[in-house]
Amino acid sequence: MDKFVCLEGLVAPLDRANVDTDAIIPKQFLKSIKRSGFGPNLFDEWRYMDVGQPGQDCTNRPRNPNFVLNQPRYQGAQILLTRKNFGCGSSREHAPWALLDYGFRVILAESFADIFFNNCFKNGILPIVLPANEIDALFAEVQALPGYRLKVDLSAQQVLTPSGKALPFEVDAFRKECLLNGWDDIGLTLRHADKIRAFEEKRRAEQPWLFA
Amino acid sequence: MPQNLYEKLWQSHVVHEEADGTALIYIDRHLIHEVTSPQAFEGLKLSGRKPWRVSSIVATADHNTPTNNWDRGIEDPVSRLQVETLDANIREVGSLAYFPFKDPRQGVVHVVGPEHGATLPGMTVVCGDSHTSTHGAFACLSLGIGTSEVEHVLATQCLVQKKSKTMLIRVEGRLGKGVTAKDVVLAIIGRIGTAGGTGYAVEFGGSAIRSLSMEGRMTVCNMAIEAGARMGFVAVDDVTIDYLQGRAFSPKADYWDKAVAYWRTLHSDEGARFDHVIELRAEDIRPQVTWGTSPEMVVSIDDLVPDPAKQSDPVKREGMERALQYMGLNPNTPIKGVKVDKVFIGSCTNSRIEDLRVAAHVVKGRHIAANVKQALVVPGSGLVKRQAEAEGLDKIFLAAGFEWREPGCSMCLAMNADRLEPGERCASTSNRNFEGRQGAGGRTHLVSPAMAAAAAIAGHFADVRDLL
Ligand code: SF4
Numbered sequence: 200m201d202k203f204v205c206l207e208g209l210v211a212p213l214d215r216a217n218v219d220t221d222a223i224i225p226k227q228f229l230k231s232i233k234r235s236g237f238g239p240n241l242f243d244e245w246r247y248m249d250v251g252q253p254g255q256d257c258t259n260r261p262r263n264p265n266f267v268l269n270q271p272r273y274q275g276a277q278i279l280l281t282r283k284n285f286g287c288g289s290s291r292e293h294a295p296w297a298l299l300d301y302g303f304r305v306i307l308a309e310s311f312a313d314i315f316f317n318n319c320f321k322n323g324i325l326p327i328v329l330p331a332n333e334i335d336a337l338f339a340e341v342q343a344l345p346g347y348r349l350k351v352d353l354s355a356q357q358v359l360t361p362s363g364k365a366l367p368f369e370v371d372a373f374r375k376e377c378l379l380n381g382w383d384d385i386g387l388t389l390r391h392a393d394k395i396r397a398f399e400e401k402r403r404a405e406q407p408w409l410f411a
Numbered sequence: 412m413p414q415n416l417y418e419k420l421w422q423s424h425v426v427h428e429e430a431d432g433t434a435l436i437y438i439d440r441h442l443i444h445e446v447t448s449p450q451a452f453e454g455l456k457l458s459g460r461k462p463w464r465v466s467s468i469v470a471t472a473d474h475n476t477p478t479n480n481w482d483r484g485i486e487d488p489v490s491r492l493q494v495e496t497l498d499a500n501i502r503e504v505g506s507l508a509y510f511p512f513k514d515p516r517q518g519v520v521h522v523v524g525p526e527h528g529a530t531l532p533g534m535t536v537v538c539g540d541s542h543t544s545t546h547g548a549f550a551c552l553s554l555g556i557g558t559s560e561v562e563h564v565l566a567t568q569c570l571v572q573k574k575s576k577t578m579l580i581r582v583e584g585r586l587g588k589g590v591t592a593k594d595v596v597l598a599i600i601g602r603i604g605t606a607g608g609t610g611y612a613v614e615f616g617g618s619a620i621r622s623l624s625m626e627g628r629m630t631v632c633n634m635a636i637e638a639g640a641r642m643g644f645v646a647v648d649d650v651t652i653d654y655l656q657g658r659a660f661s662p663k664a665d666y667w668d669k670a671v672a673y674w675r676t677l678h679s680d681e682g683a684r685f686d687h688v689i690e691l692r693a694e695d696i697r698p699q700v701t702w703g704t705s706p707e708m709v710v711s712i713d714d715l716v717p718d719p720a721k722q723s724d725p726v727k728r729e730g731m732e733r734a735l736q737y738m739g740l741n742p743n744t745p746i747k748g749v750k751v752d753k754v755f756i757g758s759c760t761n762s763r764i765e766d767l768r769v770a771a772h773v774v775k776g777r778h779i780a781a782n783v784k785q786a787l788v789v790p791g792s793g794l795v796k797r798q799a800e801a802e803g804l805d806k807i808f809l810a811a812g813f814e815w816r817e818p819g820c821s822m823c824l825a826m827n828a829d830r831l832e833p834g835e836r837c838a839s840t841s842n843r844n845f846e847g848r849q850g851a852g853g854r855t856h857l858v859s860p861a862m863a864a865a866a867a868i869a870g871h872f873a874d875v876r877d878l879l
Contacts, residue, residue: 215733216726217605217705221845226826230475230489232449232496234558250851253489282726284606287639288845290541291447292557310606313641314541314555321559371573373433384559385460388567391427391435395569398426398437399464408662408670409439409534410466 201323202381206304207350208277212341213267218281219288220315224297228253237293238300242268272345278305280337285326286315295322305351307358309334320374321384325353327368353379413680416646417577417612420552420677424535426569435569436552439534443470443506443561444520445497446826447539451562452500463568468506469529472497473519474826476512478789478816485512490827504565507660510793518792518818521545521759525629526794528658532647532674537564542759542842544635547644548628549651550677552612554642575641576610576686579679581617584693589876591769592627593761593840593859595619595691596634597699601709603689608640611687614679615645619693625654626763633760634842637706646678700746700872701844701857703734708844710746712862712874718742737846738854739834747872749856752835754779754786754867755849756813756860758823761840762791764798766860771804773864773878779812780870786813787829789821813867825850838866 228240230253239257244250246268248261262269268276279298285308286294295318298306306319306326319326329337340360341347350359353375358366377384388395403410414422426435448470455462462468475490477483485491494512501509508529510517516527521542524530530553536546541555556570564570580599600607613635620631628645635643645651652671655661662670697711708731710717719731719742735742740749756762756770767790779786788808790796796818799805805815822829823841831837831853840863841848844855858866865875 216730219705219843219845221824221843221848225847225851226824229446229826230487230493232453232493234450234453244847244851284609284639287605288541288843290539290543290555290557292450292539292559295557310609312606312639313609314557318557318559321557371433372431373429373571383458384571385458385563385566388435388563388569388571391569392567394427395435395437395463395567399568402437402439406533406670406673408666409531411660411662 200321200381200383203304203323203325203353203378205350205352205354206277207348208304209273209275210278210280210341210347210349211267211273211276212338213279213281214338216282217284217287220286220291220294221288223286223294224291225251227251229291229293234296235300237297238302241297241301242266275302277302278307278349278351279303280334280341281306281308282334283309285311287312290314292318292322295319295324299324307334307337320378323378323381325351325378327351327358329366329368333366413682415577415679415683415685416550416614416644416677417575420533421574423533424552432573434572434574436535436572438537438564438568438570439467440469440524440529440536441467441564442520442524442536442538442543443468444474444538444540445472445493446474447558448500448561449493449496450558451539451565454562455565460566462504462565465505466507467568469508469524470497470501470506471510471517471520471523472512473517474820474824476819477827478819478821478829481513481817515793518795519759519762519820521633522762522791522795525549526658526792528655528661531655531661532651532677537570541636542633544640544643545629545633545759547632547635547642548625550644550647550674552642553644555636575612578608578611578613578640578687578689579685580613580615580689582615582619582691582693583617584619586619586622586693586696589698589861589879590696591859591861592623592630594696594699596631597701597706597709597857598691598696600634600638600706601699602691603638605637605705605707606639608635608638611640613638613640613643615643620645621648624765625650626765629763630760634706637842647674698859698862698875700862702738702740702746703731704737704844704846705734706842706844706857708734712747712872715743715745716740747874750782750836750871751838751866752782752784753831753837754783754863755789755822755837755839755841756863757787757789757791757821758841759791760842761860762789762795764795766840767795767799767804770860770864771807773861773875774811774813774868775807777811777868779867782870783867786867787816787822788813789816790818792818822849824848838863838872
């Protein structure tokens with residue numbers, strides 16, 4: 200997993216609540232057995248005027264000019280600003296893979312769906328929860344100022360606006376360490392292999408029917 | 412100190428805990444299907460790791476598999492590759508049980524696990540699928556996980572978790588005629604919203620929940636995730652224990668009594684505390700129909716499609732307007748008269764034998780309306796299908812103009828050939844009505860099997876209570 204320490208990047212506003220994983224990456228793309236290549240199909244149904252198929256070259260597909268990510272001013276955005284309950288729906292990790300492959304490393308929202316939130320951390324994406332009034336203010340600023348950028352500092356746990364305002368955010372200590380160091384969770388867990396084995400033996404003795 | 416059920420389940424699975432509360436939780440059962448596992452097996456291989464305990468694995472192919480013309484195999488080459496990748500992965504690592512495409516026991520993973528007794532009370536159950544919450548009906552700590560976590564569980568038999576807050580949703584009273592588990596859970600989501608359960612482990616309790624069969628409880632827990640909850644569960648009682656007796660992987664004679672004695676402790680103690688409690692009256696719940704593009708956009712069958720003009724919150728208003736536009740509905744029209752093009756009875760929410768019985772009871776001796784282009788019944792598993800055929804339900808559906816299909820996820824998410832065309836409206840017993848869920852541009856209304864059957868007969872949403 201790529202480390203995440205600090206990022207200064209262009210912000211794209213997706214002004215919708217309850218953006219679900221079917222919208223982030225429609226199901227026909229879940230047939231892939233790979234982890235990469237989902238970026239061109241991120242928000243496929245909103246981004247293009249036709250119905251996308253897996254494996255298709257997307258360069259010449261008709262684009263929806265009204266969809267925010269198709270607007271020239273948001274090209275190259277790395278920070279997605281959105282509303283509450285982002286990522287609701289399925290557990291598909293294809294959703295964070297698509298966001299990452301497109302270039303997003305940070306998502307700012309009022310709230311996230313649990314599984315999606317968790318999946319982000321496993322892929323080096325930082326999901327940040329900010330209070331509703333701060334999200335509202337950011338939407339107003341992004342829309343008003345073309346080229347609007349934010350600086351996200353994970354070690355200091357704050358988002359810095361161009362006017363110098365610092366918005367603090369919470370992040371779980373363990374997840375923060377993993378992101379800052381780019382650690383692989385499996386390796387971390389296996390440091391406790393002896394404990395897992397001991398637990399398993401005890402469980403086998405107490406509830407043998409679970410190990411049939 | 413009295414403990415709630417979640418605390419008991421949590422405590423009995425903690426392998427290791429960090430100072431900040433991040434814990435390693437031991438996983439008893441790992442359910443696997445073709446869509447979210449290939450990258451996990453690949454990751455495992457690339458890092459040179461071995462699976463920790465393959466006897467925890469129960470796998471099946473369900474999302475991509477066709478539901479008719481099985482003799483032709485899987486025609487879509489991309490889907491076929493995914494299913495074959497699962498075959499190869501399971502062949503290589505092994506499992507407790509594998510039900511591949513065409514196996515007589517194949518089916519939707521959340522239907523298959525419980526019917527074989529592979530889901531037992533007190534277990535931790537994970538699957539790379541959000542509707543893993545279904546298994547909570549057995550007082551399991553059941554979690555939908557992403558592919559990285561699938562790999563993590565394969566490699567370590569553990570999951571990294573933090574303790575959730577707890578919520579009790581209590582439904583007291585008696586459910587009216589024609590009101591089913593699906594209506595209960597839709598009413599709950601309508602009440603608390605799709606983010607109402609975020610961060611919570613939800614226990615469903617109260618006399619109305621206890622009155623449900625295991626299948627009804629699975630329907631309720633299945634949709635806990637649609638309320639944003641991390642998981643949902645119901646305490647063990649006689650209904651649970653009776654259901655498990657004699658299933659393939661249930662404890663055998665020598666262990667049965669010991670297991671039952673333990674299972675009987677799996678309930679919240681008298682006086683246990685919850686971070687949040689919500690109460691509903693069963694008598695207030697009427698048959699439900701969703702009108703929008705989120706499960707919380709739901710009304711009772713005798714209500715009107717809501718009017719965004721009456722909504723004061725601007726973000727919500729805009730969401731409602733967008734949903735109505737997508738759904739092709741006008742505010743203030745009675746939901747009852749809205750015509751449907753297709754009907755889908757299936758999915759891990761409502762494709763078990765009792766669901767099919769209820770639907771068959773409604774359609775028996777009747778025929779689907781002329782405007783209904785297609786009405787599908789997709790049993791949740793091969794076992795459900797054969798049980799239904801033994802009871803003659805297939806004949807009832809076929810005589811009424813329904814198609815009787817092979818098991819799988821089918822039109823719940825339309826990864827196979829079963830789908831809606833743009834603009835088509837469907838009465839569906841599945842769990843998600845998101846834009847495009849059942850096919851690009853398709854319009855999904857979530858209902859119970861009884862209500863789906865009623866809509867098929869009437870050609871529009873209808874109150875099933877009038878047909879009973
Ligand atoms: S039936 Fe639908 S919700 Fe259930 S596992 Fe299959 S696709 Fe997912």
